[in-house]
Amino acid sequence: MQIGMIGLGRMGGNMAKRLAAGGHTVVGYDMSPDSGRDVDSLEALVAALDAPRTVWVMVPAGKPTDSTIDTLYDLLDEGDMVIDGGNTRYVDDARHAEQLAAKGIHFMDCGVSGGVWGIKRGYALMVGGSAEDFERVRPLYETLKPEGEYGLVHAGPVGGGHFAKMVHNGIEYGMMQAFGEGFATMVRSELVSDPAAVMTSWKSGSVVGSWLLDLLADAFKSDPTLKDMPPVANESGEAKWMIEAALELGVPTPATAAALYARQTSRGGGDDTLRVVSTMRAQFGGHVTKA
Template sequence: MHIGMIGLGRMGGNMAKRLRAGGHTVVGYDMSPDSGRDVTSLAELVAALPAPRVLWTMVPAGGPTDAVITELKGLLDAGDIVIDGGNTHYPDDRRHADDLAERGIDFLDCGVSGGVWGAERGYALMLGGDRAVFDRVRPLLDTLKPEGDYGLTLAGPVGGGHFAKMVHNGIEYGMMQAFGEGFATMMRSDLIDDPAATMVSWRSGSVVASWLLDLFENAVQTDPGLRGMPAVANESGEARWMVEAALELGVPTPATAAALWQRQTSRGGADDILRVVTAMRAQFGGHVTKVDEIATH
C-alpha cells in the first residue's frame, strides 16, 4: 500500500521504517527539515499519494493534532482515510471524525505501544472506528504489529482505540510503580545482597515475568543501584485521563492513581505540601525535622 506518514520522530520515523521494510511505499512529512522527510508540506504529501489516500499522523496530542486534522480536511477527498496514531484524548476523536466526515473522509483512531523498540519488535495497535475502514488498511496494520496472533485489535467505535491505549498506559504506570516499590524495599534490606540481580532472576519462571523486567535488566547492567538515574518521572497524561474516566464510570483505580501521584510528587510539586505538614507537626507536637537529620540511602 501507499501511505503518508505525518510526524517522523522516534515513533513515526521508526514506524515508517518498518512499513518500508514490509514492502509499503511511505511518503514522510515532518515540520523539521532534519527529519529525513520526503516532502516539505502537507499539500505536497497529499499530492504525492495515489487516491484513495491513507494518511497516518504521529504528532503531539491537542493543538498540533487539531491543526493537522483541520488542514487535511481541506486537502483530502471523499474516500480518503486519516489515522490518528498519537496519544489523543479519546473525546477529541469523535470531533475529528465528525469534522472529516463532512468531506466524506474516513477516520480511525489508533493507540500505539512499542516505544523505540517497535521498529524491530512490532507495535501493539488498538484501533477505534468502522470495521470496513479498518479492513481497508489491514495490510498496513499487519506489517506494523508483531508477528503472531496478537498485537492488533479493533477495540470499538471511534474513540475506542485511544480509550484502550489510555487504559493500557494506566496499567503500565501501576506495573512500573510496583516494580519500583519492590526494588526500593530490597535496597533498604540487609537480607538482599543484590536487589537488581534478584529482580532480573524473575524474568524466567515467575508470574511477574514481563518485557518491563527485560528492560530493567538492560538498565541495571551498568548501574545496578540505578544511582545514575534521576529520581524524577514525568507523566504524559494518559493515566490522569484514565483516573478521570474511571471516576466518571464509578470504577476504583487506586493502583493507577497512586502511581500517577508518585510521578507528580517526583517533579517537586509536593515540596511545599510537605513543608506545611512538617511546620504543623512542629507546632502541635514539637516534632522538629532538620534537613541534616533526614536519613539518606
C-alpha cells in the same frame, strides 16, 4: 499499500521505516528539515499520494493534532482516510471524525505501544473505527504489529483505540510503580545483598516476568544501584485521563492513582504540601525535620 506519514519523530519515523521494509510505499512529512522527510509540506504530501489516500498522523496530542487535521480537511477529498496514531485523548476522536465526515473523509484512531523498540519487535495496535475501514487498511496494521497471533485489535468504534491505549498506559504506570517500590524495599533491607540480582532472577519462572522487567534487568547491567538515574518521572497525561474516565464509570483505580501521584510528587509537585505537614508537626509536637 501507499501511505502518507505525518510526524517522523522517535515513533513515527521508525513506523515509517517498518512500513517501507514491509513493502509499502511511504511518503513522509515532518516540520523538521533534518527528519529525513520526503516532502516539505502537507500540500506536497497529499499531492504525492494516489486517491483514495491514506494519511497517518503521528504528532503530539492537542493543538498540533487539531491543526494537522484542520489542514488535512482542506486538502483531502471524499474517500480519503486519516488515521490518528498519536496519544490523542479519546474524547477528541469523535470531534475529528465528525469534522472529516462532513467531506466524506474516513477517520480511525489507533493507540500505539512499542516505543523505540517497535521498529524491530513490532507495535501493539489498538484501533478504533468502523469494521469496513479497519479491513481497508489492515495490511498497514499487519505490517506494523509483531509477528504472531497477538498485537493487533479492533477495539471498537471511533474513540475505542485511544480509550484502550489510555487504559494500557494506566496499567503500565501501576506495574512500573510496583517494581520501583519492590526495589526500594529491598535496598533498605539488610537481608537482601543485591536487589538488582534478585529482580533480574525474576525474568524466568516468576509470575511477574514481563518485558518491563526485561528492560529493567538490562539497565541493571550498567547501573545495579540506579544511582545514576535521576529520581524524576514525567507523566504523559493518559493515566490522569484513565482515572477521570474510571470515576465517571464508577470504577475504583487506586493503584493507577497512586502511581500517578508518585510521578507528580517526583517532579516537586508535593514539596509545598510536605512543607505544610512538617510545619504543623513542628508546631503541635515539636518535631524537627532534617533534610
